[in-house]
Amino acid sequence: MTDNVRLGVPVRSGDATFPKAMDNVTVRQGESATLRCAVDNRVTRVAWLNRSSILYAGNDKWCLDPRVVLLANTKTQYSIQIQDVDVYDEGPYTCSVQTDNHPKTSRVHLIVQVSPKIIDISPDISINEGGNVSLTCIATGRPDPTITWRHISPKAVGFISEDEYLEITGITREQSGEYECSASNDVSAPVVQRVKVTVNYPPYISDAKSTGVPVGQKGILLCEASAVPSADFQWYKDDKRLAEGQKGLKVENKAFFSRLTFFNVSEQDYGNYTCVASNQLGNTNASMILYEETTTALTPWKGPGAVHDGNNGAWRSGGDDHGQRAQAERRGRKQEEEEEEEESVHRFRK
Numbered sequence: 001m002t003d004n005v006r007l008g009v010p011v012r013s014g015d016a017t018f019p020k021a022m023d024n025v026t027v028r029q030g031e032s033a034t035l036r037c038a039v040d041n042r043v044t045r046v047a048w049l050n051r052s053s054i055l056y057a058g059n060d061k062w063c064l065d066p067r068v069v070l071l072a073n074t075k076t077q078y079s080i081q082i083q084d085v086d087v088y089d090e091g092p093y094t095c096s097v098q099t100d101n102h103p104k105t106s107r108v109h110l111i112v113q114v115s116p117k118i119i120d121i122s123p124d125i126s127i128n129e130g131g132n133v134s135l136t137c138i139a140t141g142r143p144d145p146t147i148t149w150r151h152i153s154p155k156a157v158g159f160i161s162e163d164e165y166l167e168i169t170g171i172t173r174e175q176s177g178e179y180e181c182s183a184s185n186d187v188s189a190p191v192v193q194r195v196k197v198t199v200n201y202p203p204y205i206s207d208a209k210s211t212g213v214p215v216g217q218k219g220i221l222l223c224e225a226s227a228v229p230s231a232d233f234q235w236y237k238d239d240k241r242l243a244e245g246q247k248g249l250k251v252e253n254k255a256f257f258s259r260l261t262f263f264n265v266s267e268q269d270y271g272n273y274t275c276v277a278s279n280q281l282g283n284t285n286a287s288m289i290l291y292e293e294t295t296t297a298l299t300p301w302k303g304p305g306a307v308h309d310g311n312n313g314a315w316r317s318g319g320d321d322h323g324q325r326a327q328a329e330r331r332g333r334k335q336e337e338e339e340e341e342e343e344s345v346h347r348f349r350k
Helices: 323-349
Strands: 004-009 025-029 033-040 041-049 055-056 067-071 077-082 093-097 102-121 125-128 135-144 147-152 165-168 177-184 193-206 209-214 217-227 234-236 248-251 257-262 271-277 282-292 306-309 314-316
Touching: 025 033, 025 209, 033 041, 033 093, 033 102, 041 077, 041 193, 055 067, 067 102, 067 306, 077 306, 093 165, 102 193, 125 135, 165 193, 177 248, 193 271, 193 282, 217 282, 234 248, 234 257
Parallel strands: 004 033, 025 102, 125 193, 209 282
Antiparallel strands: 033 077, 041 055, 041 093, 067 077, 093 102, 102 135, 135 165, 147 177, 177 193, 193 217, 217 257, 234 271, 248 257, 271 282, 282 306, 306 314
């Protein structure tokens, strides 16, 4: 007998307990179920019924369903098989035997299991940070499947919901990503589907450093910002906006950063620059300085610039401020001037 055929418990016409209590036969949807009735030489008539409908009487087939076939009609066994079982086949089946003019019956209950199937799930969603999210996952199966939700994220641990519904209140950007619905009932492997949740938030500049470059060399100012949707970048020197293609400059904008390149730095290029990052949810800006790097400076200053968050009006800095850099620069220049003056006096005395 193959693995996808389930057998009913045989009943014997001569058993003292005959007719016996109902037995269960459990099969999966699409498999074949075999229902067997054990008989002996006292049996004169035998039949299989589904509720009140006769399926087989002896060798004669009474039903029109081609999936129901007679397997055996011998002196010891009377068996039928239901092929490609479906949920509507579930229910009671009766083996009826006639012995010495005394009818006896035994019943078996056919249980059909169905693999889980997700029939409805929320579509991908885009929502602003701080909003509320409700996800739904509806699945069918026999027995009823267990439904769980989990966040597909390296930081996520375990299930976040063991229900058809997942509610997230005040969602944060860290909670963006894919959410997986799993439906399982041990009939087959769990089925899973995913929903992508995009959390929109205003730009946040994470890196903006001032840079020292000698005259005639190549200089780069970099502005990195995270945002959803991606930020649009603009560069300003003082209050004047810098345009792409401006002589000696190149502005390169990517999804998460903008790079301002000076191919041949001149004295006129030195000064204060502002990077502005914006999307439809807000804007923020960072100020940084392109300054002349002197050869006497032992450690060129490369601290971050000042960042102004246009979304809440706050200022922040990630290191040394501009005053410290300016003082170091002035000390270096003063030292150069003193050395030049001393050299001039020495030549005059000669």
